[in-house]
Amino acid sequence: MKGPGQMPDIYQLGEHSYVLQAPEPVTLPQQQKIWAMAEQLRTRPEMVDVVPGMNNLTVRIQPNIIANGSDEYDHICALFDHYWASDDMVSIDGRQLEIAVTFGGEAGPDLAHVADHAGLSIEAVIRLYTEAEYRVYFLGFQPGFAYLGGLPEALHTPRHHSPRTKIPVGSVAIGGAQTGVYPNASPGGWQVIGRTDVVLFDPQRTQPSFWLPGDRVTFTVAEVDDD
Numbered sequence: 001m002k003g004p005g006q007m008p009d010i011y012q013l014g015e016h017s018y019v020l021q022a023p024e025p026v027t028l029p030q031q032q033k034i035w036a037m038a039e040q041l042r043t044r045p046e047m048v049d050v051v052p053g054m055n056n057l058t059v060r061i062q063p064n065i066i067a068n069g070s071d072e073y074d075h076i077c078a079l080f081d082h083y084w085a086s087d088d089m090v091s092i093d094g095r096q097l098e099i100a101v102t103f104g105g106e107a108g109p110d111l112a113h114v115a116d117h118a119g120l121s122i123e124a125v126i127r128l129y130t131e132a133e134y135r136v137y138f139l140g141f142q143p144g145f146a147y148l149g150g151l152p153e154a155l156h157t158p159r160h161h162s163p164r165t166k167i168p169v170g171s172v173a174i175g176g177a178q179t180g181v182y183p184n185a186s187p188g189g190w191q192v193i194g195r196t197d198v199v200l201f202d203p204q205r206t207q208p209s210f211w212l213p214g215d216r217v218t219f220t221v222a223e224v225d226d227d
Contacts, residue, residue, distance in 0.1 A: 008084060010077050013058060016048075018076045020057040020084070028149060030055065031137050035213050037083045044079075052213055053138050054147055094136065094214030099181070099196050101130075101172050105225025107195035114174060114191050117157045126221060128152045129193070134179065134217040144183030144201025144209045148217060151179045163189035170195045172219070183210075196222075 009021045020037075022030050031054075038052040041059060049060040059076070103126050104111045115125045134150040141147075156177045164187060167173070171182040173190035182188060183200035200210040211217065 008080065010073075010080055012073060016063050016072070017058065017060040018073070018080075020059075020080045022055045022057075024055070026055045026137075026149070028135060031135070031149070032214070033084065037080075038213075040083055041079070053140065094212070094216050097211055097215055097217045098220060099172075099198050099217065100220050100222035101194040101196050102223040102225060103194040103221060107225055108172070108193040110173075110191035111193040114155060114157045114193055118154050120154065122224075125155060125193070126224065128155055129179075130219050130221055132218075134219075136211045136213050136215045136217065137178075138213055139209060139211075142182075142184055142186060143203075144211075146180055146200075146209075146211050146215075146217075148179045151177060153177075155179075157191050159189040160191070161189075163187050167192060168195065170197060170200075172196055 008023060011019055011021070013019045020034075022034065034052050034055070034057050037057055038050045041047055041050045041057075046061045047059055048062055049058075051058045057080075061072070061076070102108070104122065111122055111125065115122045118125060120128070129152070132150050132152050134148040136146045137149045138147055139145060151174065155174060157174050159175045166185055167182050167188040167190070169182060169185045171188075171192045172194040173180060173182065173188070173192045175190035180190070181196060181198070181200060198210060201208055
């Protein structure tokens with residue numbers, strides 16, 4: 001099921017659940033293919049759940065729905081092969097979203113550390129961070145938490161060795177090569193550089209999550225706290 005650097009791996013994840021694991025490295029075109037595959041697979045009657053992840057796709061299918069005694073795993077492999085190889089896929093461009101951030105100070109206690117790690121000034125870190133456009137690769141960890149791709153390489157910063165017991169709601173943070181925003185107060189090990197007032201998850205909204213896979217995101221400066 002895997003050609004050199006091209007085809008994904010497939011493995012079973014419990015009863016009637018299967019994972020397509022795309023080859024490394026994670027890239028935007030590959031992630032777009034995963035989003036498109038998810039849209040196509042959701043239209044199929046045997047699918048109970050389809051969940052795109054970071055460089056992977058998980059599906060759960062109806063038990064005993066595969067006709068003519070066909071092997072379930074073989075059926076999933078054939079589906080994944082077909083959609084992965086297809087050029088006739090739905091384009092997922094997403095919406096353009098903007099989030100205002102207060103950087104530094106109490107809102108961003110790790111901003112200076114990120115600057116030191118990058119060998120840059122705090123002003124340069126904020127400029128690089130806000131000039132970039134990010135994409136929502138997938139939602140996970142907690143409701144409304146988006147793993148964003150597109151962080152400038154100069155700002156890649158390892159997570160804390162020991163996670164904090166509580167990260168405030170709205171904290172904008174960097175974890176390795178990714179960035180994200182905490183939709184609720186929770187433990188976390190990412191480097192917190194700022195905070196936003198945007199409500200990222202509200203179960204009372206028609207669409208509870210502020211963002212969805214494929215959305216484009218930019219951050220703007222609401223304030224820089226020099227304290």
